[in-house]
Amino acid sequence: MAHSGTAREALLAELLGDVAALLDRVDAQSQQMKCVSTALQQSIQGSGNTIAAIHAEVTAISTQAQVKAVAHVVRETYSLQQLGIQVQREAMVEVARTVVAQELANETQRVAATLRQLLRQAQTPWRLWLTHAATAALSAALTEVLCAAPWR
Structure with missing residues (x-):
């Protein structure tokens, strides 16, 4: 049994x-973990600054x-407004032209009709004087009849 005791x-x-040896490795890993942790914190801070x-x-x-x-919206809006x-x-000019043309057409036709009538009268001025002459002749004849009347 001595042998089993020594074994x-x-x-x-x-x-x-x-x-x-395992504890030494854990201690070494602990140091590495602290270094990694520090590097990670610095990286996080750097990332925060970068962000x-x-x-x-x-x-x-x-x-x-x-x-x-x-x-751009203002320019486009102004352009569309213009x-x-x-x-x-x-459109307003076209409507105004149409209205003026219609109104002038009616008035122009009326003036043209009046001018045609005046032109016809100017071409036959004797008709106006013929009426006056007929009136004067009839008036003279009636006056003669009345003056030479038998009832006097």
Whole structure:
């Protein structure tokens, strides 16, 4: 049994050596874990700074894009407004021409009819004098009849 005691002691000694080696490795891993943790924290802080910078840049770009979009909308709206005004102006001119043409056509026809009548009268001025002459002759004849009447 002495032999089993020494074997046991040898196994325990070897086990203790393995445990010591394992503890040394755990301590080494612990140091590495601390280094990794520190590096990770620094990386997180750097990422936070980078994210803040990217956020600021994206905000600036989106603000600039918004300003450009609003300016574009304003230009297009003004252009469409001018086009609408031009189309409306042309429509109003056309309507005014139509109304004036209709009104002038009626008035022009009336004036033309009056002028035709005056032209006919100017071409035959004796008709107007013929009526006056007939009236004067009839008046003279009636006066003669009345003056030479037998009842006197």
